[in-house]
Amino acid sequence: xxxxxxxxxxxxxxxxxxxxxxxxxxxxxxxxxxxxxxxxxxxxxxxxxxxxxxxxxxxxxxxxxxxxxxxxxxxxxxxxxxxxxxxxxxxxxxxxxxxxxxxxxxxxxxxxxxxxxxxxxxxxxxxxxxxxxxxxxxxxxxxxxxxxxxxxxxxxxxxxxxxxxxxxxxxxxxxxxxxxxxxxxxxxxxxxxxxxxxxxxxxxxxxxxxxxxxxxxxxxxxxxxxxxxxxxxxxxxxxxxxxxxxxxxxxxxxxxxxxxxxxxxxxxxxxxxxxxxxxxxxxxxxxxxxxxxxxxxxxxxxxxxxxxxxxxxxxxxxxxxxxxxxxxxxxxxxxxxxxxxxxxxxxxxxxxxxxxxxxxxxxxxxxxxxxxxxxxxxxxxxxxxxxxxxxxxxxxxxxxxxxxxxxxxxxxxxxxxxxxxxxxxxxxxxxxxxxxxxxxxxxxxxxxxxxxxxxxxxxxxxxxxxxxxxxxxxxxxxxxxxxx
Amino acid sequence: xxxxxxxxxxxxxxxxxxxxxxxxxxxxxxxxxxxxxxxxxxxxxxxxxxxxxxxxxxxxxxxxxxxxxxxxxxxxxxxxxxxxxxxxxxxxxxxxxxxxxxxxxxxxxxxxxxxxxxxxxxxxxxxxxxxxxxxxxxxxxxxxxxxxxxxxxxxxxxxxxxxxxxxxxxxxxxxxxxxxxxxxxxxxxxxxxxxxxxxxxxxxxxxxxxxxxxxxxxxxxxxxxxxxxxxxxxxxxxxxxxxxxxxxxxxxxxxxxxxxxxxxxxxxxxxxxxxxxxxxxxxxxxxxxxxxxxxxxxxxxxxxxxxxxxxxxxxxxxxxxxxxxxxxxxxxxxxxxxxxxxxxxxxxxxxxxxxxxxxxxxxxxxxxxxxxxxxxxxxxxxxxxxxxxxxxxxxxxxxxxxxxxxxxxxxxxxxxxxxxxxxxxxxxxxxxxxxxxxxxxxxxxxxxxxxxxxxxxxxxxxxxxxxxxxxxxxxxxxxxxxxxxxx
Numbered sequence: 001x002x003x004x005x006x007x008x009x010x011x012x013x014x015x016x017x018x019x020x021x022x023x024x025x026x027x028x029x030x031x032x033x034x035x036x037x038x039x040x041x042x043x044x045x046x047x048x049x050x051x052x053x054x055x056x057x058x059x060x061x062x063x064x065x066x067x068x069x070x071x072x073x074x075x076x077x078x079x080x081x082x083x084x085x086x087x088x089x090x091x092x093x094x095x096x097x098x099x100x101x102x103x104x105x106x107x108x109x110x111x112x113x114x115x116x117x118x119x120x121x122x123x124x125x126x127x128x129x130x131x132x133x134x135x136x137x138x139x140x141x142x143x144x145x146x147x148x149x150x151x152x153x154x155x156x157x158x159x160x161x162x163x164x165x166x167x168x169x170x171x172x173x174x175x176x177x178x179x180x181x182x183x184x185x186x187x188x189x190x191x192x193x194x195x196x197x198x199x200x201x202x203x204x205x206x207x208x209x210x211x212x213x214x215x216x217x218x219x220x221x222x223x224x225x226x227x228x229x230x231x232x233x234x235x236x237x238x239x240x241x242x243x244x245x246x247x248x249x250x251x252x253x254x255x256x257x258x259x260x261x262x263x264x265x266x267x268x269x270x271x272x273x274x275x276x277x278x279x280x281x282x283x284x285x286x287x288x289x290x291x292x293x294x295x296x297x298x299x300x301x302x303x304x305x306x307x308x309x310x311x312x313x314x315x316x317x318x319x320x321x322x323x324x325x326x327x328x329x330x331x332x333x334x335x336x337x338x339x340x341x342x343x344x345x346x347x348x349x350x351x352x353x354x355x356x357x358x359x360x361x362x363x364x365x366x367x368x369x370x371x372x373x374x375x376x377x378x379x380x381x382x383x384x385x386x387x388x389x390x391x392x393x394x395x396x397x398x399x400x401x402x403x404x405x406x407x408x409x410x411x412x413x414x415x416x417x418x419x420x421x422x423x424x425x426x427x428x429x430x431x432x433x434x435x436x437x438x439x440x441x442x443x444x445x446x447x448x449x450x451x452x453x454x455x456x457x458x459x460x461x462x463x464x465x466x467x468x469x470x471x472x473x474x475x476x477x478x479x480x481x482x483x484x
Numbered sequence: 485x486x487x488x489x490x491x492x493x494x495x496x497x498x499x500x501x502x503x504x505x506x507x508x509x510x511x512x513x514x515x516x517x518x519x520x521x522x523x524x525x526x527x528x529x530x531x532x533x534x535x536x537x538x539x540x541x542x543x544x545x546x547x548x549x550x551x552x553x554x555x556x557x558x559x560x561x562x563x564x565x566x567x568x569x570x571x572x573x574x575x576x577x578x579x580x581x582x583x584x585x586x587x588x589x590x591x592x593x594x595x596x597x598x599x600x601x602x603x604x605x606x607x608x609x610x611x612x613x614x615x616x617x618x619x620x621x622x623x624x625x626x627x628x629x630x631x632x633x634x635x636x637x638x639x640x641x642x643x644x645x646x647x648x649x650x651x652x653x654x655x656x657x658x659x660x661x662x663x664x665x666x667x668x669x670x671x672x673x674x675x676x677x678x679x680x681x682x683x684x685x686x687x688x689x690x691x692x693x694x695x696x697x698x699x700x701x702x703x704x705x706x707x708x709x710x711x712x713x714x715x716x717x718x719x720x721x722x723x724x725x726x727x728x729x730x731x732x733x734x735x736x737x738x739x740x741x742x743x744x745x746x747x748x749x750x751x752x753x754x755x756x757x758x759x760x761x762x763x764x765x766x767x768x769x770x771x772x773x774x775x776x777x778x779x780x781x782x783x784x785x786x787x788x789x790x791x792x793x794x795x796x797x798x799x800x801x802x803x804x805x806x807x808x809x810x811x812x813x814x815x816x817x818x819x820x821x822x823x824x825x826x827x828x829x830x831x832x833x834x835x836x837x838x839x840x841x842x843x844x845x846x847x848x849x850x851x852x853x854x855x856x857x858x859x860x861x862x863x864x865x866x867x868x869x870x871x872x873x874x875x876x877x878x879x880x881x882x883x884x885x886x887x888x889x890x891x892x893x894x895x896x897x898x899x900x901x902x903x904x905x906x907x908x909x910x911x912x913x914x915x916x917x918x919x920x921x922x923x924x925x926x927x928x929x930x931x932x933x934x935x936x937x938x939x940x941x942x943x944x945x946x947x948x949x950x951x952x953x954x955x956x957x958x959x960x961x962x963x964x965x966x967x968x969x970x971x
Contacts, residue, residue, distance in 0.1 A: 046585070046586060049815055050810040050815070051566075051584065051586070051815075051816065052566060052572070052574070052579065052582070052584065052691040052692075052810070053565075053566050053584075053588060053687070053688065053689040053690050053691050053692060054688075054689075055687060055688050055723060055724050055725065056725070057722065057723060057724075057725050058725065085806050087805075087806050087809060087852070089809065089812065089826075089829055090825075091812075091814050091825055094810060094814070094815060095809065095810050096806065096808075096809020096810050096812060097806055097809060147825070149814065276853055276854045278805075278806070278849065278852035278853060278854075278857075279852075279857075280802060280806070280852055280857070280861060283694070283695035283696035283726075283803050284692075284695050284725060284726065285725050285726075286725055286726060
């Protein structure tokens with residue numbers, strides 16, 4: 001995106017830092033439960049609360065999850081990485097330091113291909129992915145004089161995933177987050193739920209004149225809790241910076257907060273002292289050394305990721321890249337489609353039904369595909385009935401409505417409601433004969449050359465058969481009869 | 485028969501097994517001895533109820549013939565080890581009243597072997613000190629007195645452990661050693677102390693001072709007792725990532741008394757300027773004893789020795805400054821309120837920490853700060869590697885190293901108190917061992933001109949504690965150190 005200012009054209013430069021909570025039963029360095037939504041301080045071990053003499057022990061499963069994610073973004077998984085302490089005081093940071101990875105992250109140098117309008121793509125570099133502990137939660141609204149601390153989140157494993165400053169518009173930022181979230185969900189390494197805070201995003205935004213090679217001074221926008229807000233915050237912040245620069249101001253590097261209500265970013269009160277985190281290697285933990293064979297083993301067990309799946313859908317099912325892209329955005333959608341489309345003569349029909357009818361219905365009900373009232377098997381059953389001409393496409397839509405409402409399978413609804421398509425030419429002949437006899441004048445008009453009446457005749461015959469007549473057969477026979 | 489509290493751990497073990505006396509009688513003897521020696525201020529907390537309950541359990545086990553290796557043996561536990569539901573202070577006001585809901589791995593191992601706990605022993609605050617004068621609960625006195633009767637320090641930081649073992653008010657004690665905190669007080673009080681190889685004993689549940697240096701070990705009246713006690717304390721602990729998964733050898737069995745053909749190194753850099761002649765003489769005596777036992781002295785060089793103390797006083801405070809950040813008044817221990825969170829931190833930590841602890845937190849914070857990290861912390865880590873390599877080179881020439889434990893005998897309470905550097909020099913011979921992660925043992929070897937004990941230090945290869953026990957036993961026999969404090 002280019003911002004046309006008074007003094008020229010400006011380019012937006014964005015880098016994103018995503019904190020993704022690792023899907024794991026227990027925390028990064030303790031056995032306490034890492035699940036969301038427990039009673040305050042119900043999921044806290046002595047390690048999480050930093051009791052004297054307590055020591056961290058790395059959770060091997062979390063390490064595997066980080067390796068998987070690293071492989072998923074085509075990055076290098078480092079055989080040696082180091083945990084460091086990031087020291088600062090805060091009431092919800094029991095140890096007085098966060099265990100993180102500073103100089104030697106577990107993953108470095110990956111990339112993400114983002115999907116842009118017009119079936120184009122762009123590659124965004126990923127600088128690094130490292131593991132770190134989450135902090136607890138401070139609650140300032142429980143008492144007028146006190147703050148309360150909930151340590152359930154303290155010590156939960158996060159992956160911090162840092163992009164290169166390759167992003168050039170709010171749309172690209174949105175596409176990056178969507179693709180990253182899809183990959184994390186495909187891998188099962190993060191549930192990507194931004195509302196619950198299991199995926200959080202900080203955006204580094206700067207602007208520069210088009211053609212400039214140096215980056216401008218950046219501002220960091222903290223903890224924006226939806227993709228839409230990230231995009232809005234970037235757009236606002238870039239325009240604010242352009243206005244400031246064009247007014248002769250300089251941009252001061254600072255941390256800003258996105259104010260959802262007002263739709264603006266604002267400066268966080270700067271503390272009088274800058275933080276010096278005094279990073280140093282955590283002496284309680286040995287360097288994390290990974291067995292290359294274990295990495296190779298994880299590599300062979302990787303699921304098919306969105307880009308590969310999309311390419312396969314285009315290739316194997318002859319879908320348009322757009323349709324394929326819609327289907328693979330969520331793994332459950334893609335799986336649903338494949339169950340419906342498998343072995344079908346016309347997979348495009350399946351894609352249309354899933355994207356238009358099913359997603360439309362789900363949208364209306366406000367549920368996602370995993371809670372669909374119409375199972376993939378039942379939708380496949382409905383398409384079978386269309387393909388073997390038991391019902392027409394038009395009737396199928398009515399049947400589908402019943403399926404959405406009742407969750408029943410197509411065949412039983414068709415049987416119950418007597419919606420079986422009439423392909424018996426005798427019955428169709430009779431219906432046509434009846435319509436022609438009752439509308440002799442119209443037949444004459446048609447025969448005199450007013451062939452546009454054909455559609456009206458079809459409608460009458462369909463009406464006469466309760467919509468159950470096979471439309472192709474009606475067309476064929478009607479044409480012959482009307483021609484006399 | 486001598487009084488029960490004058491028996492060694494080995495003698496207690498054998499006597500209890502033979503049912504010559506009961507664990508209850510042993511516990512009673514120690515509790516009576518403790519009561520007489522309260523003037524030493526060796527204990528922060530006496531736990532007679534715990535000791536008597538454990539003694540009763542031991543008597544039941546002994547009756548069933550199920551005795552553990554330390555069944556019925558009453559010990560003192562340094563108050564740096566967290567003990568379940570029993571106050572654990574680390575010698576600091578900030579933890580006064582803190583009762584951990586968990587038991588440290590090492591103390592649990594000892595209790596599992598049948599040992600009883602007489603109480604929690606005094607120490608320098610957060611184990612920071614070499615004289616046991618920084619404890620919030622007051623200084624510990626050395627049971628040994630100079631001929632003129634002046635009170636002396638027991639050394640530190642395990643001063644309560646050393647004084648109580650020397651005064652026979654515990655059969656043995658746990659210590660921890662970050663830069664010499666087991667070996668220097670052992671030397672000052674005429675007892676045996678061993679700091680095992682880093683990773684040999686679990687650090688889980690021990691209040692951390694400097695995580696990459698801290699190691700627990702036994703403090704006892706003789707080498708055999710140390711072997712028995714370490715055998716019970718040591719072992720792999722999956723809760724400590726730096727604990728090493730190696731089996732624990734039978735240390736007592738390693739004491740064969742035979743050191744013929746063994747090569748022992750004499751590091752030339754340990755002949756420091758201003759070392760008292762009597763220390764020099766004691767060292768030479770040690771060399772002669774070992775030669776007489778058939779071992780062969782080898783001169784070795786540990787060229788980076790002179791950098792060990794400055795390196796230690798960067799790394800240990802750096803780790804401590806971070807380890808002690810958790811004492812913030814939020815979750816446990818002392819809280820002094822304030823109008824803001826920062827004020828609460830400041831009030832709590834100013835009231836909770838003593839001067840030496842504050843000094844080390846400041847040093848540690850400074851050396852890790854942006855702009856100083858490379859010059860101090862990173863440089864110190866590089867020197868630490870060089871010190872480790874010095875020892876690696878030395879092991880090509882020798883099997884064990886013999887040095888004095890400390891550059892002097894115990895000094896008077898109040899001496900050196902206003903000069904931290906002079907205090908830090910106490911650890912000049914012990915600190916390199918921690919930096920290299922090696923095992924080191926102090927064995928009492930003689931008396932100073934003023935009648936105070938002096939120790940010799942043995943340094944071993946990683947996890948070669950068996951050799952230390954073997955050589956330590958030979959030195960002990962040769963030295964025949966029988967002097968008792970106050971005698």
